Amino acid sequence: MDWEEFFEKVYNELANGQEISNFLKSFPTEKDLTHEIGIGIRKLFSKNFSVPINSATISEHVTFREGSTVADKRAWTYAKKDKWIYFHKLFFVPDILVRKVTGRPDNIFSIEVKLLRENMNPQKTIAEALGQTLMYSCLHNPVIAFIGVTDSVKWGKARVPQLTLNPADRE
Numbered sequence: 266m267d268w269e270e271f272f273e274k275v276y277n278e279l280a281n282g283q284e285i286s287n288f289l290k291s292f293p294t295e296k297d298l299t300h301e302i303g304i305g306i307r308k309l310f311s312k313n314f315s316v317p318i319n320s321a322t323i324s325e326h327v328t329f330r331e332g333s334t335v336a337d338k339r340a341w342t343y344a345k346k347d348k349w350i351y352f353h354k355l356f357f358v359p360d361i362l363v364r365k366v367t368g369r370p371d372n373i374f375s376i377e378v379k380l381l382r383e384n385m386n387p388q389k390t391i392a393e394a395l396g397q398t399l400m401y402s403c404l405h406n407p408v409i410a411f412i413g414v415t416d417s418v419k420w421g422k423a424r425v426p427q428l429t430l431n432p433a434d435r436e
Contacts, residue, residue, distance in 0.1 A: 268372045275314070330360045375408050376408070
């Protein structure tokens with residue numbers, strides 16, 4: 266599988282697939298959601314690029330913030346040159362970094378993960394996700410903003426209708 270096809274597969278899985286995770290379940294924290302996505306992408310990476318899921322390098326190919334194992338922490342540190350974006354005296358770091366070949370700046374994509382929860386300002390969270398994703402696009406191409414919504418979020422009276430790409434579906 267080539268790199269663009271793999272990115273498309275990850276994108277489609279995050280949009281509506283079941284292979285990375287069942288996103289209908291509840292995630293207590295953004296860290297839990299990030300870990301679930303990271304582990305799911307590792308499984309996809311292993312399956313598509315013949316890197317064993319239990320290999321020492323899988324965490325270097327799919328690195329995510331606050332990983333729980335020693336290998337995760339080592340990989341997060343090792344990925345410093347690939348993940349840090351410095352802009353206007355600030356550092357931006359994606360939640361998940363996916364690299365086909367470690368140690369090279371090409372064939373990298375990043376994912377920013379946000380979780381909308383009750384008692385949060387959703388506009389601020391969405392704006393942060395989009396702004397951070399824009400920053401990552403300065404270094405990585407492509408990038409994904411993944412915004413999860415907990416089932417406890419209450420919608421106000423101005424509900425946004427579901428948009429469809431096919432005008433015939435709107436009737």
